[in-house]
Amino acid sequence: MTRRGGLTAIDGAIALIAILLVIQMWLLTATLESYLSGHSEPILPAAIISGAIFIACAGLFVFVRRIDADVRSKDLYR
Amino acid sequence: MKRASKEQPLWRDEFSVQSATEKYVARRQFSKFLVLTSLGMFIGNIWILVRSWFAVKPSFAPQRITGSADIAVGEVTLFSYPTAEDPCILIRTSADTLVAYSQKCTHLSCAVYFAKEHGRLECPCHEGYFSVKDGSVLQGPPPRPLPRITLKRDGDAIIATGVEI
Secondary structure: OOHHHHHHHHHHHHHHHHHHHHHHHHHHHHHHHHHHOOOOOOHHHHHHHHHHHHHHHHHHHHHHHHHHHHHHHOOOOO | OOOOOOOOOHHHHHOOOOHHHHHHHHHHHHHHHHHHHHHHHHHHHHHHHHHHHOOOOOOOOOEEEOOOOOOOOOOEEEEEOOOOOOEEEEEEEEOOEEEEEEOEOOOOOOEOEEEOOOOEEEEOOOOEEEEOOOOOEEEOOOOOOOOEEEEEEEOOEEEEEEEEO
């Protein structure tokens, strides 16, 4: 993979992480609002979905690190 | 004076910081920060879940609703229950049926009123409508039904005994 290709892949992964973060932020505020109003039914599903989003973000971060290591190993900065 | 090597100019030999490398590390650090933020929000959701498991269901003292005996069919009376900051509305829907709900709209807490001509509770702020039978949402942005005030009859008096969310 070239340096340019690596940077493009990393930029795409970061954009995806940011989108997932926005969704997770909405989920947290909606869950808190529901809890404070006395409705506890959506809290468990929300926690499960939030965990899934975190795992997806962690997976994308591992992808970023792998691309980074791959490009660095090719020593393209000389 | 040092001479540049044949392959590289002098400035590249002597200047150790490479801007492309520096930008590359910043992206990695930024993505790490984003993932840690995601972890923080997941922990927040778990905290809410644990709190909900240990939440104690509140119980409220019974309270007599003044003025409830003289309400005509289709008329309402306002009262506060369980505290003075909780406005409620009592509606006589038929000769022997009384219902009461919290008057705070579940959307943005505007005061709902009973629209007699439509037979429903309406919120004037964003046109949210609630059923007078069970407080369920008929139309509009409210996300949840109106909390229902449980009632008990004691002779001619109407007693509010609790809140059903």
